[in-house]
Amino acid sequence: MTSPRYLRAGVIGLGVGARHAAIYQAHARCTLGTICDIDEQRLQEVGAQHPDCRLTTDAADILSDPLIDVVSIASYDTHHGEQVLAAVNAGKHVFVEKPLCLTDREFEKIDAALCAHPEVQLSSNLVLRSFPQFQQLRQRIQSGALGRLFHLEGDYNYGRVEKLTAGWRGQIPFYSVSHGGAIHLIDLIMWLSGGRISAVVAVGNQITTHGTQFKYPDIVTALLKFTDGKTAKVTANFGCATPHHHCLAVHGVAGSFKHDFLGGVHYHSRDAAIPVELVNLNYDASFKGNVQRAFVSRILDGTPAEVSSADALNAMAVSLAVERSLSTNVWEPVQYARSHT
Known part of the structure; x- marks a missing residue:
């Protein structure tokens, strides 16, 4: 796996996701590209803290953007599975708030997508x-x-x-x-x-x-x-x-x-x-924030993640x-x- 020098990040969901955005923004080798929330007021509140960042109420704007390297998913739990799957299929690294998904079928689809995209790194905020x-x-x-x-x-x-x-x-x-x-x-x-x-x-x-x-x-x-x-x-x-x-x-x-x-x-x-x-x-x-910071280092430098792809998948399976x-x-x-x- 060739490690990138810099990462462009997107964040979906700006409850706890606002902390994700701040961590990416503070990282010397990350750029916060786009943030998303279905609540326009919340989007504008968090967006005011990141004036150079694109704002959207549509998660697809992040998931389909070829310039986004890593996606944080902190939306409502019912959306996690489909958004993780879309990100992995698009070749994007994924940092997801628990849970990774809600059902066995979603888990199977994500597993299959990770098999098809072994270059993708996955982690979950198991702090x-x-x-x-x-x-x-x-x-x-x-x-x-x-x-x-x-x-x-x-x-x-x-x-x-x-x-x-x-x-x-x-x-x-x-x-x-x-x-x-x-x-x-x-x-x-x-x-x-x-x-x-x-x-x-x-x-x-x-x-x-x-x-x-x-x-x-x-x-x-x-x-x-x-x-x-x-x-x-x-x-x-x-x-x-x-x-x-x-x-x-x-x-x-x-x-x-x-x-x-x-x-x-x-x-x-x-x-x-x-x-x-x-x-x-x-x-x-x-x-x-340590789990997220370690995940960024994993992508950029190949160092061990605090919560690896296997760790996130194993906890979800149980x-x-x-x-x-x-x-x-x-x-x-x-x-x-x-x-x-």
Whole structure:
């Protein structure tokens, strides 16, 4: 693959996508070419920050522009699959907010397009692996400090139920709390453990948002089987009466690590008399741009991405299996992509 010297970027969707635009604009080897939003007022607000950038309300203007090298997709979830597919088929690199897509059929089409365009780089904004708290935890795991891992748990506690009951998530044709929330913990658990998930089984309910505009489960819990025998549990809890936060537990034969709203704890022993180690590294939004910056470097210089094409596809494949299990009520195998194994 021949690396370009400069990138011309386009951004679709200017909610969180406004941050994408700012990162491209600030990069010494990127030019922000076109930004898009269906809301004209929002488009003009963000456009005012980028006076040399073209503005459009039609995503096709970016997807069909031969001068655009990389596309950030931060539109409503229902548009991600079709926009990712169009970008890949046009030979454009893609940085997409989760989820990559919503359905197995969309996933299969994107996988086929990536097989046909192996030069295209893909990444998704799965940001938890960027945070120092979890990067150091991975180092602890790899050093053997926890021993052989046997079980992991992750909770995505959204704490913003009004975004389901009054926002766009309850107005689009379909919204998945697994694809929109649990996928962060799915990716984190796979990255920390280095394992491959073979099958999942899931349950959920809609007690919190019953009677509102939102018509889908607002909490989903999935059990995960790894190929090497490990187990895991992941929950997307959008109805919780807590602030937004993530919980994580990693259990090994020699130690355990737990992280929640109050911080992290490393348990070095089963003996209650042995002091625990408090671990409270920086855990804030300032690291959220690192995945995108690393993706740009991947395209320009061939350096490793923080979230590779395979990482993005693998997390999506697991989340799709969670959605299938919600419908079938049985264990569902994870159907991984062929383009990146």
